[in-house]
Amino acid sequence: MADDDDVLQAGPALGKRAARGAIVTVGSQVVRMAVQVGGVVVLAHLLTPHDYGLVAMALAVVGIGDLFRDFGLSSAAIQAQRLTRQQRDNLFWLNTGIGALLGVLAFACAPLVAALYDEPDLVPITRGLALTFLLNGMATQYRAHLTRHMRFAQLAAVDVASPLLGLVAGIVLAVSGAGWWALVGQQVMTAATLAAGGVIAARWLPRRPRRGEPMAGLLRFGWNLLGTQLVGYASNNVDSLTIGLRFGAQPLGVYNRAFTLLMQPLTQLRAPSTTVALPVLSRLRDQPERFGEFVRRGQLALAYTLVAGLAFVIAATGPLTSILLGPQWLDAEPVLRFLAAAGVFQTLAYVGYWVYLATGLTNVLLRYTLVSASIRITCVLVGSIWGVVGVAAGYAVAPMLAWPLSLWWVARHTPVPLRALLSGGTRAVVMFGSCALAGWAASTLVTGAWAQLALALVGVGAAFALWYLTVPRVRKDLSEVASVVHTARGTRSAAPAPAA
Incomplete structure (x- = not known):
């Protein structure tokens, strides 16, 4: 060029x-x-x-x-x-x-x-x-x-x-x-x-x-x-502003460490997906079938990587807080667990952001962001009645409510497969939610942070293995995610094929 x-x-x-x-x-x-x-x-x-x-x-x-x-x-x-x-x-x-x-x-x-x-x-x-x-x-x-x-x-x-x-x-x-x-x-x-x-x-x-x-x-x-980013910023920072104004620097410091430990790395891991997806989807705008398939596989890739990791964090929040932050930060444990739950639904909705940018529909994105921001601000302010942990709980409830709305909204304006995105995301939530529960239950069987961490990992892994062995759709999902790696090595065709 x-x-x-x-x-x-x-x-x-x-x-x-x-x-x-x-x-x-x-x-x-x-x-x-x-x-x-x-x-x-x-x-x-x-x-x-x-x-x-x-x-x-x-x-x-x-x-x-x-x-x-x-x-x-x-x-x-x-x-x-x-x-x-x-x-x-x-x-x-x-x-x-x-x-x-x-x-x-x-x-x-x-x-x-x-x-x-x-x-x-x-x-x-x-x-x-x-x-x-x-x-x-x-x-x-x-x-x-x-x-x-x-x-x-x-x-x-x-x-x-x-x-x-x-x-x-x-x-x-x-x-x-x-x-x-x-x-x-x-x-x-x-x-x-x-x-x-x-x-x-x-x-x-x-x-x-x-x-x-x-x-x-x-x-x-x-x-x-x-405009979209300003509204998003207000909703994303209403938690910190509320805690800082109502409860002071010390509680905000505890909340901030939990947020930085989880949400900032999560944002950094999601950011490359936009870096890769935006130029690709911009080139596929005139090919609706390939466009929709790329988005569907993108959501699968996010689910089987980032959401899987968040399931482990939910299972092992206690030992992770103790090991990584130390005794003066133990108040961050419930905050970290709620933030991990929020990250699951934020990640599943993230593909919509790619679509709006790639198609130039920032005006549509702005209107949706106003709605989602209202949900988050309301949830956080209501949650603040119960203190810092309540703020974190409100922060987690908001994306749970907004996720299906976000997919419906983007499907109204772009050629994305709404049913496939909803079913794939729901499957990931149920599967990795059960994995997180199994990991947490396993971690309670022992004392000591490192032993709890190890058993949490075993519990999550065992639950996922059960899903893999008994649910054919999960095996197919993993195959499609693995195809991205094979393509990167030059062993598969260049572009994602339309769904059969």
């Missing part, structure tokens, strides 16, 4: 390229998740819940600015059928300019953030985090460029290096007694590495911005997506 006239095309090797990309990106995210979990474990023993609560307070407020920094323009660039080099350059300057402006605003508004929570330490924390707006703004279009061209190996290298170097900076600061500054330094170093790595991997420098380029379509896509 010529750099000045970059056009998305669906060639015969698309499926093989996508499958190989999936292996690379999932592999990198597994490493990134290990870094994330390792960081939580190490820093949890060096810092206090109060330290984490303070930084979580600042992130819950200033984090909304990061959505404005992106403005939906990274996804707009990835899904565009045609993107000229000048359009790409203009997008770079837009994201960088917005990031710089937001950094200045965050710096100036730091006293307001501190006043909101009545925590004076939030002034330097917020001002330190303000630098990340500029750095992330500069990185946005570099990452979009790598994703659009399916350069997943380079993208994976950046995604592993940035949190690793950030963690090193955080640990060094924590050991030196810097307290919450360790968490601020971790965020800044991660953003700086992400920006520098994007420049090195993409190997292009932006030219000066120019008028006259057709930007309206990209901006319209981005605006609709931004």
Whole structure:
């Protein structure tokens, strides 16, 4: 493809390229998740819940600015059928300019953030985090460029290096007694590495911005997506805001550690699926049968990997909390279990997000997000009556209620197989729910965290083996998921075949 006239095309090797990309990106995210979990474990023993609560307070407020920094323009660039080099350059300057402006605003508004929570330490924390707006703004279009061209190996290298170097900076600061500054330094170093790595991997420098380029379509896509993300952000952070405002920094720190230990790695593991699926589905828009089949197999892949892992977390929450976080964090155990349950239904609904972006239906996505956000905010606020654990329970109930609605909504507007998605997802919930129950029951037979962890794994594995041996549909599902790996090795045909 010529750099000045970059056009998305669906060639015969698309499926093989996508499958190989999936292996690379999932592999990198597994490493990134290990870094994330390792960081939580190490820093949890060096810092206090109060330290984490303070930084979580600042992130819950200033984090909304990061959505404005992106403005939906990274996804707009990835899904565009045609993107000229000048359009790409203009997008770079837009994201960088917005990031710089937001950094200045965050710096100036730091006293307001501190006043909101009545925590004076939030002034330097917020001002330190303000630098990340500029750095992330500069990185946005570099990452979009790598994703659009399916350069997943380079993208994976950046995604592993940035949190690793950030963690090193955080640990060094924590050991030196810097307290919450360790968490601020971790965020800044991660953003700086992400920006520098994007420049090195993409190997292009932006030219000066120019008028006259057709930007309206990209901006319209981005605006609709931004609206969706803003609503989603409000619903996703209502838990932290509610806990911080009602219960203070210490309980928020406990909740935040449970959330970071589970939901952030889960988000990182789901993100590669969008990285791979978005350019592929964008090329399959005019082939409804192949489009729907790709989505169906995508949901199966998420169910038999991420949902399976979440079943183990639900079964072994007690020993995992004890081993990974230590005795000062034991209050996080019930929170972690509820968050894992929430992650199951969020993951099964995630394929809808691919579809909306790939088809450009960000306006439809916005309307659905308003509905789902209302459900989550209501559930969390009602749950807060029972304290931090009640907030976590409300956070879990919301996606349970919203999941079937999400699939029905996307099926109204796109050629996705609603019945197949509902039946596949329900099968996964019942199967892995029973696996989680078996694992938990097994873990209660012994004492000692490591012994409980081992028996939980045995119980989950035994229950899954029973499903595999007695239910032919489960064996077929696994065969279809395995075909993605075989395709990545070049042993299967390029694209997913329509369902028989």
